[in-house]
Amino acid sequence: MDLFSHEYFMKEALKEAKKAFDKDEVPIGAIIVNNNHIIARAHNLTETLNDVTAHAEMQAFTAATNYLGGKYLVNCILYVTLEPCLMCAGASYWAQISKIVYGATDNKRGFSRIYKDVLHPKTELISGISKNDCSSLLIDFFNKKRQKSKL
Numbered sequence: 001m002d003l004f005s006h007e008y009f010m011k012e013a014l015k016e017a018k019k020a021f022d023k024d025e026v027p028i029g030a031i032i033v034n035n036n037h038i039i040a041r042a043h044n045l046t047e048t049l050n051d052v053t054a055h056a057e058m059q060a061f062t063a064a065t066n067y068l069g070g071k072y073l074v075n076c077i078l079y080v081t082l083e084p085c086l087m088c089a090g091a092s093y094w095a096q097i098s099k100i101v102y103g104a105t106d107n108k109r110g111f112s113r114i115y116k117d118v119l120h121p122k123t124e125l126i127s128g129i130s131k132n133d134c135s136s137l138l139i140d141f142f143n144k145k146r147q148k149s150k151l
Contacts, residue, residue: 004036006079006101010130013079013103016043016056017137023048027137030056030080032064032073032097039076040064056080057088061095073097081134083110083127089118099124103134 002008009031016029020043032040042059046052057080065071077099078084078092084100089111092100100123111118119125 006126006129009033009038009077009079010081010101010103010134012038012041013081014130014133014137016041017081017134020044020056021137021141027141028056028080028082030060030078032060033077033079034064034068034073034075039067053087055085055088057084058091061091061097065095071095077101079129081130082106082138083112085109086111086114086118089115092123093118093120096120097123099126101126101129103128103130104138105131 013029013031016031017027020029021027025044025047028044030042031038040060040063042056042063044056045054045059057078060078061073064073064076073095076097078097079101081103083102083104083106084092085106097120105127107113
């Protein structure tokens with residue numbers, strides 16, 4: 001695995017997803033990269049913050065814009081372990097992020113199932129990076145939830 005490859009950065013996003021898993025949050029992680037440097041790390045916090053908008057991507061956007069000192073994320077790449085939902089894809093439009101790279105496809109709530117044109121016209125999209133690792137963590141999480149509910 002090359003340093004600064006999509007796989008390298010997705011592994012960093014997976015580290016964030018594992019933090020969410022350990023907090024009993026849906027295990028989705030995100031990082032934002034600018035000039036091959038990670039400028040934001042985040043994971044899902046909807047349960048912790050009791051906030052339906054506290055998705056990993058939204059937390060990462062806030063951290064990255066604070067780091068850069070402006071509201072736009074031009075020349076930045078979002079790496080996220082699961083395809084963004086419509087809300088997060090819409091936020092990426094307003095942030096004008098240059099590229100989104102995601103791992104697992106979300107067949108139920110992914111933005112591409114609902115509204116494909118929500119991304120900024122200049123945003124490049126790459127999918128399927130470390131797809132199996134990203135999917136496995138989500139499957140393990142929901143299997144664990146189902147087993148708890150049977151007890």
